[in-house]
Amino acid sequence: MQNRPLILISNDDGITAPGIRNLIEIMNQLGDVVVVAPDGPQSGKGHAITIDGILRADTITIDDGPQKEYSCSGTPADCVKLAVNVVLKRKPDLLVSGINHGSNSSINVIYSGTMSAAVEGSLENIPSIGFSLCDFSWEADFEPAAAYIKKIAEQVLERGLPRGICLNVNIPKPSEEKYKGIKICRQTKGNWEEEFDERVDPRGRDYYWLTGKFVNYDKEEDNDEWALANNYISVVPINSDLTAYELKQKIESWDL
């Protein structure tokens, strides 16, 4: 191959997380890799950007791979903006984000820093994919997912994605049973029911930890939670046009 594709990598668990180190290894087989990732954990940061402070992007060497790496002080979305506008000389051919330690299926997509990097890439008209493994452990086993991640990345490199649409890929936690394959899905209807952990500090003041459990409202089989529960890797195309078109028509008949 004459010109190897340029591949941008980011994440939200921070540049030293095992998930991104595994993703870098896989992408080094496919192209020239540049990593611009947060210098520390940025989980749950949604699509936050830094408008009230400064940003840094420093070169860093973490292992002896061929990739170039930049450690960034900002959010995942900041990383992508800095990569595209400051770090890279040309638009990358692919952006991959992750591999996240923990699921970004269903409604988790809107809270996810990993997915915000992918969404930001799609807005820059870069074919973009977020990868997540349904295992929060730092010792999670990314190996069984590697071939699938490579295949999905190759297909996106070959076929592209429309501007503003990226892929949300979730991978079951490895078990005795091999993965059954890949399912193209829609986002599961579900939500977190929050159960705050209420505590009192040593000075007698109340404070709260966010906890909660995920509740799946969805009874169908074409969604990402079903796929993951049945040991499939789920792929959901994610739109940055949030217009609820079906409701738009209805509201037009309101008394406004």
Add this chain to the structure above:
Amino acid sequence: MQNRPLILISNDDGITAPGIRNLIEIMNQLGDVVVVAPDGPQSGKGHAITIDGILRADTITIDDGPQKEYSCSGTPADCVKLAVNVVLKRKPDLLVSGINHGSNSSINVIYSGTMSAAVEGSLENIPSIGFSLCDFSWEADFEPAAAYIKKIAEQVLERGLPRGICLNVNIPKPSEEKYKGIKICRQTKGNWEEEFDERVDPRGRDYYWLTGKFVNYDKEEDNDEWALANNYISVVPINSDLTAYELKQKIESWDL
């Protein structure tokens, strides 16, 4: 009216911002108001939630209105979660967020803390609206918008909204000309072209400020940027199901 509706108010500019103070005044006419809003600016925080630290919610009195108010240490999405799960005794009948100082039209919706409060409300099955005035100034004139905000809130109280869908309302900066009315719109296709302001700190190290200009790709007239440019108040229904259904079908034919 026997039972006045319970109205939850939040924002991203902080609980003392003129925008939310104006919104409280309008909502006091419609129901019993509880305010749970950030204790400081949270602009551009997207759908961030606080999972790596604690949250506080302290009662506070800012003016002599009838509303109850809580100042919260977290993001706008945290405020809504805390309100629903800790502060309020029952599910509110309406959630309003804002009035934001500055536009949340087009792609700004995904970066907006104001809108994330509304989206979070919609996930809790509360009819929810985010209001934004296209004027960043702290001295912005909210008065000409008041009647429209009241009307939209009344309609949502009367008709409800489906779970997971909220309204993104943007209001032009007041001018000599009166507002022409309300337009139901779709989200404009557009994006920020980032122009980072690159600087060098006193120790010789590079740093960056995020700046950039909005670029509108949309040539149609049914979108929120067109409405605002033509002195209409824009209303876009916003979906939390991000599935790009039209692409889902296409990807099913890929070699995966």
